[in-house]
Amino acid sequence: MTQLVTRDEMQAIEAYTIHEAGLSADVLTERAAMAAMNVLAAGRFDLSKVLVLAGLGNNGADGVALARLLHQAKIPVTLQFVGNVNRANQAVKDQLKAATACGVERAEKSDFKEPSLIIDAIFGTGLHDDLPEGLQKMLKAANHIDNTVVALDIPTGINADTGDMYGAALKAKATIAFGYPKAGVNRSNGKKMSGRVITQDIGLITPENFDFSIK
Numbered sequence: 001m002t003q004l005v006t007r008d009e010m011q012a013i014e015a016y017t018i019h020e021a022g023l024s025a026d027v028l029t030e031r032a033a034m035a036a037m038n039v040l041a042a043g044r045f046d047l048s049k050v051l052v053l054a055g056l057g058n059n060g061a062d063g064v065a066l067a068r069l070l071h072q073a074k075i076p077v078t079l080q081f082v083g084n085v086n087r088a089n090q091a092v093k094d095q096l097k098a099a100t101a102c103g104v105e106r107a108e109k110s111d112f113k114e115p116s117l118i119i120d121a122i123f124g125t126g127l128h129d130d131l132p133e134g135l136q137k138m139l140k141a142a143n144h145i146d147n148t149v150v151a152l153d154i155p156t157g158i159n160a161d162t163g164d165m166y167g168a169a170l171k172a173k174a175t176i177a178f179g180y181p182k183a184g185v186n187r188s189n190g191k192k193m194s195g196r197v198i199t200q201d202i203g204l205i206t207p208e209n210f211d212f213s214i215k
């Protein structure tokens, strides 16, 4: 069984990789987007019309980078931000600049029946409270529509440690776990909302004899 990690352990390994080993966050974001691209291009998903739902933190940055790679591969993709993009972090803004420069199309609001595939890049391991009411409503509505969702790292709304829902969660057919699967995809609601968990290496450097709490 692949090693599971807690949110804190994941953040410690990311911090070690970036601040001790000196691999930049942008490199990790690019590796995450490329890993997601490999999974999507492996033939199990209908890429005829992809919608990327991006949040305002690093999970969103992964999604914007993936939208750029999909567009450059001539795959029909639109990018929709969930939240006010002016409040996005610098990683998202940098990724949006590059995506815009290569012509990625933006959507303000989408009909979730339309896309052949929806990429959930709204929240990842940084989610720490119940989702905003409006977003809870949106996710619950999306869950009732027949569509295919692939979650980046963890389904939005799922607690990375416990697998409990923060009010609501977007049900995924598959979850692409970056580095290590988070404990939450294997527990409680996380188990049924994550679908098939596909773990992808993104070049994270794990400290020698790192003490994983989940044996």
Ligand SMILES: NC(=O)C1=CN([C@@H]2O[C@H](COP(=O)(O)OP(=O)(O)OC[C@H]3O[C@@H](n4cnc5c(N)ncnc54)[C@H](O)[C@@H]3O)[C@@H](O)[C@H]2O)[C@@H](O)CC1
Binding pocket: 014, 018, 024, 025, 026, 028, 029, 032, 055, 056, 057, 058, 059, 060, 062, 122, 123, 124, 125, 126, 127, 128, 129, 130, 131, 132, 152, 153, 154, 178
């Ligand atoms: N740190 C890194 O360099 C890397 C992070 N990665 C990605 O980044 C994700 C973690 O990113 P972040 O820590 O930026 O967080 P998220 O992108 O998961 O969340 C975005 C932001 O939402 C805010 N937030 C949390 N709970 C909220 C709530 N209930 N309502 C409203 N806003 C809320 C927080 O400020 C958080 O920073 C991972 O899941 C993974 O997808 C990967 O790309 C690997 C590299």
Ligand SMILES: [K+]
Binding pocket: 059, 120, 121, 122, 123, 124, 151, 152, 153, 154, 155, 156
């Ligand atoms: K996500």
